Amino acid sequence: MNGARLDVVVVSWNTMGALGDCLSSLEDAAGAGAISVTVVDNGSSDGSTRMVAREHPWATLAQAGANLGFGGAVNLGAERGGAPWIAAANADVVVPLAAIDALLDLTAAAAADVGAIAPRLAHPSGAVQPSVFSFPRVSDTALAALGVHRVSAAARRRLRIGPSAAPPAPCDVEYAMGAFLVLRRSAFEAIGGFDDGQWLYAEDLDLCWRLRRAGWRTRYEPGATVVHIGGAATSVAFAPAELRARTLAASYSWVERRRGLAAAAAIHRVQLLGAILRVGAVRARRGLGRGGPAPTAAEDWLPIVRRAWRLRGAQPDAAGSSP
Numbered sequence: 001m002n003g004a005r006l007d008v009v010v011v012s013w014n015t016m017g018a019l020g021d022c023l024s025s026l027e028d029a030a031g032a033g034a035i036s037v038t039v040v041d042n043g044s045s046d047g048s049t050r051m052v053a054r055e056h057p058w059a060t061l062a063q064a065g066a067n068l069g070f071g072g073a074v075n076l077g078a079e080r081g082g083a084p085w086i087a088a089a090n091a092d093v094v095v096p097l098a099a100i101d102a103l104l105d106l107t108a109a110a111a112a113d114v115g116a117i118a119p120r121l122a123h124p125s126g127a128v129q130p131s132v133f134s135f136p137r138v139s140d141t142a143l144a145a146l147g148v149h150r151v152s153a154a155a156r157r158r159l160r161i162g163p164s165a166a167p168p169a170p171c172d173v174e175y176a177m178g179a180f181l182v183l184r185r186s187a188f189e190a191i192g193g194f195d196d197g198q199w200l201y202a203e204d205l206d207l208c209w210r211l212r213r214a215g216w217r218t219r220y221e222p223g224a225t226v227v228h229i230g231g232a233a234t235s236v237a238f239a240p241a242e243l244r245a246r247t248l249a250a251s252y253s254w255v256e257r258r259r260g261l262a263a264a265a266a267i268h269r270v271q272l273l274g275a276i277l278r279v280g281a282v283r284a285r286r287g288l289g290r291g292g293p294a295p296t297a298a299e300d301w302l303p304i305v306r307r308a309w310r311l312r313g314a315q316p317d318a319a320g321s322s323p
Contacts, residue, residue: 003033004033004034004035004036004081004083005034005035005083005084005085005104005107005108006034006035006036006083006085006086006087006100006103006104006107006182007035007036007037007038007077007078007080007081007082007083007085007086007087007185008026008035008036008037008038008086008087008089008095009038009040009073009074009077009078009081009086009087009088009089010022010023010026010037010038010039010040010059010077010089010090010091011040011042011070011073011074011077011088011089011090011091012039012040012041012042012044012048012091013041013042013043013044013067013091014044014045014046014048015044015046015048015091015092016044016046016047016048016051018091018092018229019039019048019051019052019091020051020055020056021094022089022091022092022093022094022095023037023039023052023055023056023059024056025093025094025095025096025097026059026095026100027056027058028097029095029097029100029101030058030059031058034100034104035083035087035100035104036060036081036083037058037059037060038059038060038061038062038077038080038081039052039056039059039060039061039062039077039091040062040064040068040073040074040076040077041061041062041063041064042064042066042067042068042069042073043063043064043065043066043067049061049063060080062076062077062080064076068196069196069198069199069200069203070088070090070178070194070200070203071193071194071195071196071198071199071203071206071207072194072196072199074086074088074193074194075193075194075196078185078188078193082185083185084107084184084185084186085107085182085183085184085185086182086183086185086188087103087180087181087182087183088178088180088181088183088194089179089180090178090179090180090228092179092228092229092230093179093180093226093227093228093229094226094227094229095180095226095227096225096226096227098224099119099224099225099226102119102221102223102224103117103119103182103221103224106182106219106221106223106224107182107184110184110219111217113215113216113217114184114216114217114218114219115183115184115187115188115211115214115216115217115218116176116181116182116183116184116187116207116208116211116216116217116218116219117181117182117183117218117219117221118131118132118173118176118177118180118181118182118218118219118220118221119180119182119221119222119224119225119226120166120220120221120222120223120224120225120226121166121177121179121180121225121226121227121228122225122226122227122228123227123228123229123230124227124229128166129166129177129228129230130160130165130166131165131166131176131177131179131220131228132160132165132166132167132173132174132175132176132177132220133160133165133173133174133175133176133177133205134158134159134160134174134175135174135175135205135209136205136251136254136255136267137267138263138266138267138270140158140159141267141270141271142270143155143158143159144159144161144274145270145271145273145274145275145277146274149161149162160173166222167220167222168222169222170219170220170221170222170223171219171220172217172218172219172220173218173219173220174208174209174212174218175204175205175207175208175209175218176204176208176218176220177204177228178203178204178207179226179228179230180226180228181204181207183207184216187211187214187216190214191207191210191211191214191216194206194207195207195210197257198250198253198254198257200246200250201246201247201249201250201251202247202250202251202253202254205251205254206254206258209258241300241303241304244304244308245304245307245308245311246308246311247308248304248305248308249307249308249309249310249311249312249313249314250312252264252267252268252308252309252312253312253313255267256312256313264312268305268308268309271305272302272305272306272309275298275301275302275305276302278298278301279296279298279299279302281298282296282298282299
């Protein structure tokens with residue numbers, strides 16, 4: 001749309017219901033000319049494309065013809081626009097008009113070195129969703145495995161655990177969840193957009209890491225709130241435990257690609273050792289009659305860590321394009 005200040009690229013894979021709600025939330029801003037909206041469909045078979053054409057003809061529909069993954073689809077959609085800012089969006093978000101207005105104001109006032117702006121994400125219940133994180137590091141993994149964050153506020157801030165994963169005030173962050181991430185077009189194009197090699201999960205991690213390496217900042221701005229349902233595409237393909245394993249596997253794969261196999265293996269081993277020790281402690285307490293028979297979070301986590309290492313680098317078969 002001519003004059004649009006923000007090109008919103010919505011990625012969809014068999015998410016017809018959520019996609020309809022997402023587009024309805026964007027329609028007023030698009031009608032006012034402040035934003036343009038492009039839906040990139042990654043080969044849906046649920047009637048999503050017919051729904052867009054029938055119920056939201058004001059949105060541009062780009063059919064990828066195959067599942068490009070989230071990053072590849074955003075790259076395709078971004079090519080269709082020319083606004084100075086791009087919003088990479090999952091189909092399972094609802095973006096109130098107030099959030100669009102706030103984000104447009106933030107982009108207009110952003111410092112020249114801000115390459116990405118992340119709004120606050122909220123669950124449909126209104127609860128704030130953890131959405132900003134630190135890059136994976138062996139040292140931080142060790143701190144988390146040792147439980148240092150349970151007794152140290154500084155560790156919680158460093159690890160982005162608890163409230164630090166959704167700060168109350170604007171701040172620079174290392175990376176932010178890509179459910180709805182606003183990107184300066186010049187920065188996005190300078191680093192080549194999303195890396196197609198990060199096909200499922202960790203696309204946001206990789207993008208923000210490359211932005212940072214190129215001298216761009218990622219800014220968290222809780223004054224704009226976007227509702228994120230979560231899992232609209234991938235929950236179709238994977239059970240909850242498998243989703244967690246694949247998310248962790250993508251993190252291992254990213255570390256291996258960007259920092260080498262030794263770093264990825266070290267992070268995995270620290271996580272594995274921490275999980276084994278926690279399971280041992282749980283079973284010791286149970287043996288003393290201090291724990292119930294139901295599996296604990298630690299016991300559920302241990303097989304996920306093991307499976308994630310085996311899955312790293314594997315190309316998903318028919319997975320969705322968004323977390």
